[in-house]
Amino acid sequence: MIREPESFAILIDTIERFVRERLIPREPEVTETDAIPEDLVAEMRRIGLFGLTIPEAYGGLGLTMEEEILAVIALCRASVVFRSCVGTNTGIGSQGIVFDGTEAQKTKYLPRLATGELIGSFALTEPESGSDAGSLTTRARREGDHYVLNGRKRYITNAPQAGIFTVMARTDPESKDAKGVSAFIVERASPGLVVGKPDRKMGQRGAHTSDVVFEDVKVPAENLIGGVEGQGFKTAMKVIDKARLNIAAVSVGAATRILDESIAYALERRQFGQPIAEFQLVQAMLADSQAEIYASRSMTLDAARKRDSGENVTLEASCCKLYASEMVGRVADRGVQIHGGAGYMQDSAVERFYRDVRLFRLFEGTTQIQQLVIARQMLRRAKR
Numbered sequence: 001m002i003r004e005p006e007s008f009a010i011l012i013d014t015i016e017r018f019v020r021e022r023l024i025p026r027e028p029e030v031t032e033t034d035a036i037p038e039d040l041v042a043e044m045r046r047i048g049l050f051g052l053t054i055p056e057a058y059g060g061l062g063l064t065m066e067e068e069i070l071a072v073i074a075l076c077r078a079s080v081v082f083r084s085c086v087g088t089n090t091g092i093g094s095q096g097i098v099f100d101g102t103e104a105q106k107t108k109y110l111p112r113l114a115t116g117e118l119i120g121s122f123a124l125t126e127p128e129s130g131s132d133a134g135s136l137t138t139r140a141r142r143e144g145d146h147y148v149l150n151g152r153k154r155y156i157t158n159a160p161q162a163g164i165f166t167v168m169a170r171t172d173p174e175s176k177d178a179k180g181v182s183a184f185i186v187e188r189a190s191p192g193l194v195v196g197k198p199d200r201k202m203g204q205r206g207a208h209t210s211d212v213v214f215e216d217v218k219v220p221a222e223n224l225i226g227g228v229e230g231q232g233f234k235t236a237m238k239v240i241d242k243a244r245l246n247i248a249a250v251s252v253g254a255a256t257r258i259l260d261e262s263i264a265y266a267l268e269r270r271q272f273g274q275p276i277a278e279f280q281l282v283q284a285m286l287a288d289s290q291a292e293i294y295a296s297r298s299m300t301l302d303a304a305r306k307r308d309s310g311e312n313v314t315l316e317a318s319c320c321k322l323y324a325s326e327m328v329g330r331v332a333d334r335g336v337q338i339h340g341g342a343g344y345m346q347d348s349a350v351e352r353f354y355r356d357v358r359l360f361r362l363f364e365g366t367t368q369i370q371q372l373v374i375a376r377q378m379l380r381r382a383k384r
């Protein structure tokens, strides 16, 4: 659903111009320094990118799912690390509070997440619990008016920058599954909370992950999301359901850029006395990429509209995440192929995208986990 087409068109135009004029020219600098320059972060804050999905009542733009998808596709024509910079605030680092937070929690944290003054991270994964997230062992023990947290979280996006973490921890020590898990808002300054060194990753230089360790960290009981124990895994799954559509949009945006780069190169590069774009075997690669991007974009927008109209889109979100994240891998591979040897060199944007997009098949549920979710949903619907 697009609420006000005219004002929304202005937002998309602003993002597209920002991507073209400010972000794309600075991509090599971000890769080189492994950091996003402060002036660009300030511009992202001014445009409102940190608050895209936070309700207007708390200072954000309150985009609908369809609007969010279109904004993310536009943003991700630049290196996907710029999206990662704002992505936890617009996604997994804020939406648990948006969906299930108490009024006091929303009022306290959402306005500063919306401006980007505060960075929010989402801490579910642990060293021994990844795809099987419900088996997590981080423990939260109630003591009077607070909880005491102990455990270790792994690969937490934006942890080095984060001011708050949405942490999933086990409040029922007898439970072994998702039912005994609760979600907490934990402030970084809490004594006993230690953020590890940034991980050394395959790609996405400029975006950071690290371990987050909790050693007897005292968290006020009022920071239990929604104020009810045992609801944390449900909150996490709602957040991840939405994030899967978001990653599908990220994949479409990145694939569109890779294809743009590939077309430009194919038109310019000459072999056998003509541009390589004239060779039908090169055209086949361009055409396959175009068709797959169109399919991914269409299905993601369709699922977004369904979600906006109140439908449960767990199945559709997993279909979009599965298809689009695999699609961008193929598009990036063809992009490198079309660039020939130049595509293997670090000066080319396609080489960077090739490494960066590999992540999308792994996080927010791997491809195999999406297959399991889709099959489970299909069978459940068939049995009704």
Ligand SMILES: Cc1cc2nc3c(=O)[nH]c(=O)nc-3n(C[C@H](O)[C@H](O)[C@H](O)COP(=O)(O)OP(=O)(O)OC[C@H]3O[C@@H](n4cnc5c(N)ncnc54)[C@H](O)[C@@H]3O)c2cc1C
Pocket (backbone or CB within 6 Å): 121, 122, 123, 124, 125, 129, 130, 131, 132, 154, 155, 156, 157, 158, 201, 209, 359, 362, 363, 364, 365, 366, 367, 368, 369, 372
């Ligand atoms: C860069 C990066 C950023 C991340 N950011 C965050 C974050 O901000 N917050 C957070 O909480 N987590 C984050 N993660 C963690 C991410 O969500 C997990 O890595 C992911 O869910 C996979 O878990 P795992 O790495 O433990 O793999 P595993 O679960 O060990 O999976 C290994 C392999 O086994 C397969 N597999 C597992 N179970 C099954 C099954 N039942 N059937 C078939 N195949 C199966 C998987 O598909 C995969 O191929 C991030 C990860 C990365 C790499």
